[in-house]
Amino acid sequence: MPVYFPREIIHAANGLAIGILGGGDKKLIIKGDAYYQSYICHMPRSIIELALDKHFEGFDGFIFPSICDVIRNLSGMFQLMEIGKFVKYLDFPQNFLPHIGGTFYRHELQTVLDQVYKLNGVEVTAQKLNHSIGLFNLNRQLICKLYDIRQEFPWRLTAADVYHIVRAGYVIPVEEHNEILEEVIRHMQKEFGDPLDKIRVLVIGAFCEQPPAGLIKTIELAGCYIVEDDFLLGARWIQGDIDTAGSDPLGAITQAYLDMSTFSSSVYDVGNPKEARLLQLIRQRKIDGVIFAAPSFCDPALLDHPILQKECNDKGIRFVSFLYSENTGQFKVIKEQVGTFSDSIKLWD
Numbered sequence: 001m002p003v004y005f006p007r008e009i010i011h012a013a014n015g016l017a018i019g020i021l022g023g024g025d026k027k028l029i030i031k032g033d034a035y036y037q038s039y040i041c042h043m044p045r046s047i048i049e050l051a052l053d054k055h056f057e058g059f060d061g062f063i064f065p066s067i068c069d070v071i072r073n074l075s076g077m078f079q080l081m082e083i084g085k086f087v088k089y090l091d092f093p094q095n096f097l098p099h100i101g102g103t104f105y106r107h108e109l110q111t112v113l114d115q116v117y118k119l120n121g122v123e124v125t126a127q128k129l130n131h132s133i134g135l136f137n138l139n140r141q142l143i144c145k146l147y148d149i150r151q152e153f154p155w156r157l158t159a160a161d162v163y164h165i166v167r168a169g170y171v172i173p174v175e176e177h178n179e180i181l182e183e184v185i186r187h188m189q190k191e192f193g194d195p196l197d198k199i200r201v202l203v204i205g206a207f208c209e210q211p212p213a214g215l216i217k218t219i220e221l222a223g224c225y226i227v228e229d230d231f232l233l234g235a236r237w238i239q240g241d242i243d244t245a246g247s248d249p250l251g252a253i254t255q256a257y258l259d260m261s262t263f264s265s266s267v268y269d270v271g272n273p274k275e276a277r278l279l280q281l282i283r284q285r286k287i288d289g290v291i292f293a294a295p296s297f298c299d300p301a302l303l304d305h306p307i308l309q310k311e312c313n314d315k316g317i318r319f320v321s322f323l324y325s326e327n328t329g330q331f332k333v334i335k336e337q338v339g340t341f342s343d344s345i346k347l348w349d
């Protein structure tokens with residue numbers, strides 16, 4: 001489940017890690033609403049609905065990376081209902097010192113590997129894990145390249161297309177996804193299409209419950225190119241290559257989390273303020289304006305937004321904000337709001 005999980009360790013154990021990101025706008029929620037109070041986000045209800053409707057029958061185990069209390073409770077529900085052969089709430093360190101947070105995180109990953117070993121008896125050697133890390137390093141490089149090309153030529157592929165291409169990697173083997181990404185990149189390197197008179201925006205706040213594809217399309221139809229976002233953030237979480245040459249690849253994965261994680265509302269990243277990192281991203285991607293788009297009732301995102309918005313205000317960066325849920329179906333108001341935002345930047349900046 002969102003946001004980030006080191007899929008390398010499951011790959012090295014001959015497993016396939018599938019990203020479960022909610023029911024989107026396709027799944028009607030009936031039973032799921034009975035499991036949660038009304039004032040929380042939508043995604044956990046749709047996940048429980050999918051589970052109760054037996055969509056997860058083929059899965060062996062479920063890993064709930066720590067994001068917020070809602071996901072912690074969801075893991076408890078899976079445990080109580082005995083869904084899957086194991087359920088693991090994976091606590092990420094909020095302390096980034098190697099001998100404290102690092103030791104803790106490594107132990108958590110080893111617990112996952114032990115659970116998988118009990119199921120399939122596959123031993124994860126250093127050689128196998130290094131190989132898997134190499135494949136996911138390539139996957140991250142290719143996704144970064146996709147974003148880099150789009151930063152320069154956003155008219156060559158829509159943000160919704162990029163979203164679907166990256167999201168495919170959550171449900172297919174990484175080898176296959178790498179081939180698709182290479183093909184898309186070859187296609188995007190060709191000269192085609194003409195730039196439109198749109199502003200360049202960064203969308204932030206959508207790191208966990210995903211916006212419907214219609215909302216991503218709406219933002220671009222309202223006069224924006226989304227050149228940076230935090231959709232499907234887990235696929236780009238580690239910002240660089242994890243070492244594949246050493247004899248302790250689990251240590252390398254742990255160290256990468258401590259040193260190379262991106263910023264997100266799900267991480268207490270003391271000493272490395274998110275507002276400064278947001279600003280850096282705004283400069284790097286030559287952003288005209290920021291769109292704060294958070295799922296309704298998403299505490300982590302909504303607690304961060306005032307801090308990030310203050311930074312934007314202080315630095316004279318224009319922004320607009322709205323809430324969504326994964327099954328939002330009416331985009332007219334958002335289109336008008338974003339369209340006005342885009343026009344105001346084009347007319348007065």
Ligand code: SF4
Pocket residue numbers: 041042043044067068069070071208209295297298299300301
């Ligand atoms: S969308 Fe926000 S509140 Fe909901 S599970 Fe994700 S982080 Fe938690």
